[in-house]
Each structure stands twice: as structure tokens, then as C-alpha cells.
Amino acid sequence: MRRIAAAGGLLAFTLAASLGVGELFVRLLLPAPSHYRVYAAGLDFTFEPRSEIMPGVSGPSRFVTNSQGMRADEPTGDETWRILAVGGSTTQCLYLDQAEAWPQRLQELLREDTGQRVWVGNVGKAGRYSSEHVLQVRHLLEQHEEIDALVLLLGANDAYRRLGAERYRPRDPERPEDRAYLLPRAFEEFPLEFALVPPSRSALYGLLDRTRRQLRSRSNWRNIEDRAGRNYAVWREHRAGAARLRDALPDLGDALEEYVGNLDRMAALAREHAVRVVFLTQPTIYRDDLPERERSLLWMGRVGPLGELGTNDYYSVASLARAFATYNEALLGFCRESGSDCIDLAAALPKDTRSFYDDVHFNEEGAERVARALLGHLRARPPFAD
Numbered sequence: 513m514r515r516i517a518a519a520g521g522l523l524a525f526t527l528a529a530s531l532g533v534g535e536l537f538v539r540l541l542l543p544a545p546s547h548y549r550v551y552a553a554g555l556d557f558t559f560e561p562r563s564e565i566m567p568g569v570s571g572p573s574r575f576v577t578n579s580q581g582m583r584a585d586e587p588t589g590d591e592t593w594r595i596l597a598v599g600g601s602t603t604q605c606l607y608l609d610q611a612e613a614w615p616q617r618l619q620e621l622l623r624e625d626t627g628q629r630v631w632v633g634n635v636g637k638a639g640r641y642s643s644e645h646v647l648q649v650r651h652l653l654e655q656h657e658e659i660d661a662l663v664l665l666l667g668a669n670d671a672y673r674r675l676g677a678e679r680y681r682p683r684d685p686e687r688p689e690d691r692a693y694l695l696p697r698a699f700e701e702f703p704l705e706f707a708l709v710p711p712s713r714s715a716l717y718g719l720l721d722r723t724r725r726q727l728r729s730r731s732n733w734r735n736i737e738d739r740a741g742r743n744y745a746v747w748r749e750h751r752a753g754a755a756r757l758r759d760a761l762p763d764l765g766d767a768l769e770e771y772v773g774n775l776d777r778m779a780a781l782a783r784e785h786a787v788r789v790v791f792l793t794q795p796t797i798y799r800d801d802l803p804e805r806e807r808s809l810l811w812m813g814r815v816g817p818l819g820e821l822g823t824n825d826y827y828s829v830a831s832l833a834r835a836f837a838t839y840n841e842a843l844l845g846f847c848r849e850s851g852s853d854c855i856d857l858a859a860a861l862p863k864d865t866r867s868f869y870d871d872v873h874f875n876e877e878g879a880e881r882v883a884r885a886l887l888g889h890l891r892a893r894p895p896f897a898d
Contacts, residue, residue, distance in 0.1 A: 548651040549581025549701040550635040558739070561607040565741045567809070567865040568875025573609040580656070581701065583613065584633040587658075591631040593622070593895065594658050598645055599665040602794065602872055603636025605879055607741055612876050615663075617883035625887060626896050633659075637698075641669050642774035644698040646685045649778045651699070653785045661788040663886065664778060665857070667771060668794045668872050671839045674767035675827055676815055682770035685777075744870065747811035750818065754826040758815065761831055761838075768842050775846050790889070791847055793840040793858040795878075797868040798833035806864060812871040832871075860885050 555577040561569045578586045583604070587594070597603050597615040605613035611620075619632035635648060645666050653659060674680055683690045695702060775791065782789040797806055813827040827835070840858050847854035860881070861867040867878035874882060890896055 546703055547581075547701065548648075548655055548699050548703070550637055550648060550652075550699055551577045551581040551583070552700050553577060553579045553581050559607050560740050562740050562742075565744050566607060566869035566873075566875065568877055569607055569869055570876070571607075571609075571740075573607055573612070575606065576610055580633070582633040582635050583610070584615070585619070585631065587631055587633075588629075590629060591658075592628045593630045593660050594656075595619075595630070595632045595661045595663060596652065596656070596659050597632060597634045597636060597663045597665070598648055598652075599636045600640050600669045601636065601638035602668060602874060603634060603665050604638055605634075605636070605874060606638060607869075608874070608876060608879055612879055614874065614879040614882040614886075617880060618663075618886050621883055621887045622890065622896070625891060628896075636665075639669055640666075640697060641673060641683070641694075642666055642771050642778075643683045643685045643690070644694050646774050646777045646781075647691070647694055647698040649781050651702070653781060653787060657785070659785075659787055661790065662778070662782055663790050663792065665792040665794065665882075667839050667843060668796075668836075670767065670771045671794075671835050672812060674762065674764060675813060675832075675835060678816065680762075680767055682766055684770075685774075744811060747818075748808065750821055750824065751811050751813070751826050752808070753822045754824060755822055756825045757828040758825055759828050759831050761827075761835055764835070764838060768838070771839065772842055772846050775843065775852075776850070779850060779852050789853065790886070791843055791852055791854045792882075792886075793843055793854070793856050794836060794872065795858040795861040795863075795867065795882075796832070796836050796872050797863050798829055798836060798871070799863045800830050800833065802829050802863070809865075809868075809870050855885060855889050857882065857885055 555575065557575045558571075559573045559575065560571040561573055563570055575583065578584050580587070582596075595615075595618070597618075603615065605615075610616055613634060615632045615634035615636070619630055622628070622630040622632075635652065640648075645664070649662065649664075653662075683694060685691055685694055779789055797809070807829065810829070813832050815825040815827070818824065836858070840856070844854060844856060846852065861878060865875065867874060867881060869875045
């Protein structure tokens with residue numbers, strides 16, 4: 513028994529010493545990232561969108577990130593005006609070429625129109641909610657003091673999340689347990705925050721967690737939807753075969769309160785950093801008289817996780833139109849009450865394939881319309897106004 517106890521003690525000591533050495537090695541030589549990046553730096557993927565799946569989109573389309581983890585040109589340091597575009601997939605413009613996404617087009621139009629060195633960074637990321645955008649705005653403004661203005665196109669994912677949930681629970685970016693969920697969704701790289709995890713979790717754990725997330729992220733990028741967007745056909749088939757189309761909307765009260773509260777947080781962060789902010793309402797293709805051709809392009813508005821064909825309820829086109837009108841009116845109301853700068857983009861874009869290839873995502877012409885609407889708005893105000 514003494515020999516067994518001695519062997520057990522030696523094993524425990526050796527394991528503890530090994531972990532200690534490993535912990536010291538990781539802290540000294542493989543430290544956690546010191547910066548927040550929405551995307552990993554140096555991504556370079558090419559998509560081959562098919563116009564029969566995405567009307568108004570043609571390929572090949574490149575998606576490239578700079579050293580700051582943004583879909584943008586590399587800053588040179590001599591820019592006279594720097595703008596950051598924040599939002600979900602309608603800002604990301606995944607299947608549009610780098611030069612066709614509306615943030616990049618805004619940059620080029622402002623440069624041509626004003627003759628100034630304007631830079632626009634794009635940190636739009638599919639599937640993200642306003643709670644995650646709060647964290648992005650907070651940390652990116654702290655990290656990039658050179659940002660002069662924010663353009664915020666968000667809210668679609670908030671609306672779909674509420675509609676898709678039978679029981680809804682808001683997420684608060686200030687609440688530690690929610691932040692632990694939101695932060696890894698908001699950023700692909702971020703400093704290790706021990707406040708997010710039990711103190712017993714070490715730098716070794718942080719390294720393993722970062723490696724796991726990076727491998728998953730790279731895998732997601734390699735397999736994202738698919739390079740030609742064929743999964744849209746599958747999702748459209750599920751909607752077309754819906755078990756039931758719901759016309760009545762759920763209670764939106766808690767979700768709208770969460771959304772407007774996050775708008776207020778982002779506006780306050782912009783004021784704190786002396787950064788101008790422009791809010792955009794979310795355009796959609798939804799309208800009561802939507803022709804069958806456009807209806808066949810829809811795939812969103814599902815209730816619950818995706819199940820077998822014909823097992824999910826979906827919201828009708830009319831109910832989706834009402835839901836987005838409600839969210840957009842909440843944004844416009846917030847801007848009126850707070851005095852925030854806002855563009856009613858939803859009222860400016862045609863609700864057909866001149867703007868969209870599905871429910872909310874812009875095709876090439878739609879992205880150009882967004883960029884030109886922003887150009888006109890910004891051009892009429894300082895510092896670009898004559």
C-alpha cells in the first residue's frame with residue numbers, strides 16, 4: 513500500500529509539474545490574442561454564385577479579409593475619413609464580390625465624389641444579433657481609435673430569432689453568462705477573459721479553446737453553405753413544403769425592448785468615442801402582393817430548428833412584412849426620440865429582384881442602391897457637404 517501511495521503521489525506530482533510547465537510555456541510563448549477580430553486575418557475565399565439560384569448575382573466572387581480581420585482594404589494610415597460598417601449578412605454580402613459589396617462600393621463612391629481618402633471597413637457577419645453588435649462596437653471602437661463613423665445595418669437576425677422561438681429569452685451583453693455565449697459569436701479572435709469562465713480555467717484551456725474555435729471557423733469557411741449557393745434550393749424547398757404558414761405574429765414586446773436597448777447602447781458607445789453613427793432600416797422583399805416568382809426565392813421565417821421536409825411551420829409573407837415593418841418603425845422611433853442619424857433604407861429599395869436574390873440579401877444592383885443611398889445621405893452632411 514505504501515508503494516502504491518508513493519507511486520500515486522509521484523504521478524500526481526509529475527502531472528502537476530507538467531501542467532505547470534505547460535501553463536508557463538503557453539503564457540510566455542503562445543499568449544492569447546491581444547486584439548479583437550470579427551474574422552481571422554488573411555481569409556481569401558472565392559465563391560461561384562449561380563444566377564438561377566441568386567438572381568442578379570454572378571461570379572466568381574472573392575471574400576478577403578485584411579490584417580484587422582475586416583472585409584476591407586488594408587488601411588494606409590493617411591485616410592481622411594474612416595467608416596466602419598457593422599451588421600449581419602446584409603452587411604457582409606457574402607456572395608457578392610469584394611468590389612460589389614455595398615461597404616466597398618460606398619468607399620469607392622465617396623472617394624470619387626469627394627476626392628478624399630475615404631476608407632470603409634466591413635465587419636458584417638451572418639447570423640449575428642444586436643447583442644453581439646454591441647460587443648463589436650464596444651471593443652472595435654476601443655481598439656481602433658481612428659474610426660470616424662459607424663454605419664449600422666442590423667435587426668434582421670433579431671426579428672428572425674424572435675419569430676423562430678416558441679419561447680423567447682433576451683440576451684444581455686452585460687450579463688456574464690450571456691457574454692460568455694455572445695463574445696465568441698461576435699469575434700473569431702479575442703483576448704482571453706477570465707471573467708467569462710471559472711478561474712480554474714487556465715491559459716492552457718484558453719489555447720485549446722482558441723484552437724477548437726479556429727479549426728471550426730476554418731471548417732465552416734471551407735464548407736460555408738456551398739460555393740455556388742445550392743443549399744438555397746434545399747431551404748426554399750423546406751419553406752415551400754411548410755407544415756403550416758402562420759399569419760399571427762407572436763408577442764414582440766420583450767424582443768423589441770431588447771433591440772431598442774441595444775440600439776441605445778451602440779449610440780452611447782459612439783458618443784463616448786466621439787464617433788458619428790448612421791442607422792439604417794432593414795430592407796426586405798416582403799410585400800402582400802409579392803408575385804409567385806419572387807415568393808419562390810424565399811426560404812426564411814422558419815419556426816424552430818430545421819427539421820424534416822414538411823415538419824416546420826413558417827410565417828407567411830404578409831406576417832413577415834408586418835414583423836419587419838414593426839422592427840423598422842422601432843428603429844425610426846428610437847432615432848426620432850434620441851436625435852440619432854437614420855436612413856429609411858427599407859423605403860428606398862424596390863421590393864423585387866432589382867434589389868434582392870432572396871428574402872433580405874442584396875444582389876449586385878441592390879448593393880449598389882444601398883451604397884448610393886448612403887452616398888447621398890453622407891454627401892449632404894459634414895464633412896463631405898460643400
